[in-house]
Amino acid sequence: xxxxxxxxxxxxxxxxxxxxxxxxxxxxxxxxxxxxxxxxxxxxxxxxxxxxxxxxxxxxxxxxxxxxxxxxxxxxxxxxxxxxxxxxxxxxxxxxxxxxxxxxxxxxxxxxxxxxxxxxxxxxxxxxxxxxxxx
Amino acid sequence: xxxxxxxxxxxxxxxxxxxxxxxxxxxxxxxxxxxxxxxxxxxxxxxxxxxxxxxxxxxxxxxxxxxxxxxxxxxxxxxxxxxxxxxxxxxxxxxxxxxxxxxxxxxxxxxxxxxxxxxxxxxxxxxxxxxxxxxxxxxxxxxxxxxxxxxxxxxxxxxxxxxxxxxxxxxxxxxxxxxxxxxxxxxxxxxxxxxxxxxxxxxxxxxxxxxxxxxxxxxxxxxxxxxxxxxxxxxxxxxxxxxxxxxxxxxxxxxxxxxxxxxxxxxxxxxxxxxxxxxxxxxxxxxxxxxxxxxxxxxxxxxxxxxxxxxxxxxxxxxxxxxxxxxxxxxxxxxxxxxxxxxxxxxxxxxxxxxxxxxxxxxxxxxxxxxxxxxxxxxxxx
Numbered sequence: 001x002x003x004x005x006x007x008x009x010x011x012x013x014x015x016x017x018x019x020x021x022x023x024x025x026x027x028x029x030x031x032x033x034x035x036x037x038x039x040x041x042x043x044x045x046x047x048x049x050x051x052x053x054x055x056x057x058x059x060x061x062x063x064x065x066x067x068x069x070x071x072x073x074x075x076x077x078x079x080x081x082x083x084x085x086x087x088x089x090x091x092x093x094x095x096x097x098x099x100x101x102x103x104x105x106x107x108x109x110x111x112x113x114x115x116x117x118x119x120x121x122x123x124x125x126x127x128x129x130x131x132x133x134x135x
Numbered sequence: 136x137x138x139x140x141x142x143x144x145x146x147x148x149x150x151x152x153x154x155x156x157x158x159x160x161x162x163x164x165x166x167x168x169x170x171x172x173x174x175x176x177x178x179x180x181x182x183x184x185x186x187x188x189x190x191x192x193x194x195x196x197x198x199x200x201x202x203x204x205x206x207x208x209x210x211x212x213x214x215x216x217x218x219x220x221x222x223x224x225x226x227x228x229x230x231x232x233x234x235x236x237x238x239x240x241x242x243x244x245x246x247x248x249x250x251x252x253x254x255x256x257x258x259x260x261x262x263x264x265x266x267x268x269x270x271x272x273x274x275x276x277x278x279x280x281x282x283x284x285x286x287x288x289x290x291x292x293x294x295x296x297x298x299x300x301x302x303x304x305x306x307x308x309x310x311x312x313x314x315x316x317x318x319x320x321x322x323x324x325x326x327x328x329x330x331x332x333x334x335x336x337x338x339x340x341x342x343x344x345x346x347x348x349x350x351x352x353x354x355x356x357x358x359x360x361x362x363x364x365x366x367x368x369x370x371x372x373x374x375x376x377x378x379x380x381x382x383x384x385x386x387x388x389x390x391x392x393x394x395x396x397x398x399x400x401x402x403x404x405x406x407x408x409x410x411x412x413x414x415x416x417x418x419x420x421x422x423x424x425x426x427x428x429x430x431x432x433x434x435x436x437x438x439x440x441x442x443x444x445x446x447x448x449x450x451x452x453x454x455x456x457x458x459x460x461x462x463x464x465x466x467x468x469x470x471x472x473x474x475x476x477x478x479x480x481x482x483x484x485x486x487x488x489x490x491x492x493x494x495x496x497x498x499x500x501x502x503x504x505x506x507x508x509x510x511x512x513x514x515x516x517x
Contacts, residue, residue, distance in 0.1 A: 001244040001266065001308070048245070048276025051268050092268050094242050128498035 003051060003092050004099040006106060007122035010058055012083025017118030018111045025112050033117075036109045044091060044102070055087035090126075099123055140185060141170055142256040148189045149253060150228030153235065157197050158285045160278070163253065165200065169193035229254070230332045234293025237301040238284050245280035246301045247308075252277050254328075255321055265316045266308070295333070299341050299397065302326050306345050319349055336388040340398030343388065346381035347404035350374040362504040366413040378408045399428045418448035439465055443474070451479035469495060470505055477512065486512035 022030060044050035066073040089106070093099050103121045111117035145166060152162035169192040173185075182188035236250040248266075251257045257265075263273035302322050309319030326342045354368035363369075385401045403424045410416040425441035428434075438461055446454020454475045461468065473488035489509035496502035 001247070001304075003267075045271060046275050046279070048248070048268075048272050048274075048279060050272050092244075092266070092272070094244050125497070127496075127502065 003126040005124045006089045008086045010084035010086045013120040018115050020112035032110050049091050051090035051092050053089040144186050145256040146254045147229045150232040151190050160281045165193045165197035168196045233298045237298040248276045249280040261316045336391050336393045337395040337397050339384050339388045343381045343385035344401035346377045350377035362500040396431045422448045446475045451475045482512050
């Protein structure tokens with residue numbers, strides 16, 4: 001029973017094996033891809049391992065406090081130069097092995113030519129709030 | 136209407152139905168119906184034997200549901216042919232339910248969820264909140280668990296060790312910030328109940344261990360929920376009643392001379408609880424108990440903890456020598472090394488190792504604690 005964040009990157013991750021941008025897929029391939037993702041989430045709901053899943057828009061910016069009375073600084077929408085998170089899924093599973101297994105399955109989502117994308121997904125364990133008791 | 140009474144009766148009523156041959160999910164539905172009926176009827180007409188009343192009503196509901204299901208008529212006939220059992224001691228039934236909920240075919244998280252639901256009588260929503268997952272997720276986890284065990288016949292004893300592991304998992308999850316359900320208290324309640332229906336030294340060993348840990352709960356965290364290590368805890372805040380109870384239970388268990396790992400762990404916790412001040416801790420005896428634990432479990436984590444105890448009993452150098460024997464990828468290995476180097480007076484190495492250990496910590500309280508340790512030593516060295 002540990003939570004893991006599966007992170008999908010727009011960029012910043014190593015290149016996928018089947019590395020064709022989505023806008024060059026056929027509409028059917030896009031639909032197949034979406035269906036795969038939804039089916040995957042549905043299956044995790046059934047196994048009781050699903051926690052949350054969200055897609056993120058690409059237009060993020062960095063924001064920083066710039067001193068008393070001043071507006072925060074932003075670095076503008078220079079998204080293309082940054083590591084970008086496309087979305088995440090949070091799972092609650094029994095082991096690290098299970099988390100890796102599920103990430104592997106998610107990475108097999110079909111892309112161009114109906115072939116698996118083999119994209120890299122980042123798997124990050126959540127920090128627990130409190131420690132397990134040990135002497 | 137006494138809700139506590141209803142909740143305490145639920146598992147044994149459920150267990151009676153399951154033992155009579157009802158499958159798990161159908162039995163639970165029937166018991167829920169009976170509970171609703173009890174809430175409606177009892178205020179005006181309280182039964183003399185609440186459990187007997189619930190069993191009768193739940194069993195009737197179960198049979199009604201079966202009868203309505205024509206496709207299963209044959210199975211229903213089989214059930215009806217089964218002679219109605221006489222009054223059976225409640226104890227056996229509840230015990231069977233514990234075994235069912237901790238069945239080896241279930242994953243740990245499913246076993247935990249099912250135990251809290253069926254034996255603990257918690258609602259799905261309460262369990263979901265305690266584990267910070269959506270209610271729908273927990274509902275699926277529980278219903279899958281029910282399906283998994285629905286074909287299991289309860290004709291022989293299950294494995295006590297598995298049940299204890301499930302209860303200990305619940306206990307260790309018990310520091311959730313969510314106040315809706317206190318899983319620690321729930322684990323203790325269930326273990327008490329188990330200890331009442333089964334005569335096994337490891338069950339009371341686990342109960343003693345939980346009580347002794349729980350006794351220190353108020354002192355384990357500071358005002359900003361920062362971790363307070365054992366040596367620095369305000370011992371005046373330890374719950375002496377729980378400690379007395381835990382030690383009493385442990386002594387009775389140990390007297391039976393069937394040592395197991397929970398008793399040994401509880402013995403270590405008891406030795407800590409015994410010391411009025413940290414300096415008075417009997418580390419030599421603690422090392423001896425760790426020797427027992429190593430013998431019982433062979434666990435590298437136990438050997439790591441033993442190295443700390445050796446460091447206290449025989450000096451930091453001896454502890455570091457023990458540590459050198461162990462795989463340095465073990466969780467908390469770096470933190471232990473940092474601590475022993477500090478005790479040995481090598482503050483530079485200790486500070487660096489504390490910072491390393493903070494980077495490897497698996498939870499926030501521990502990471503923050505280790506970061507503070509590194510910062511403290513670095514400030515002292517300047």
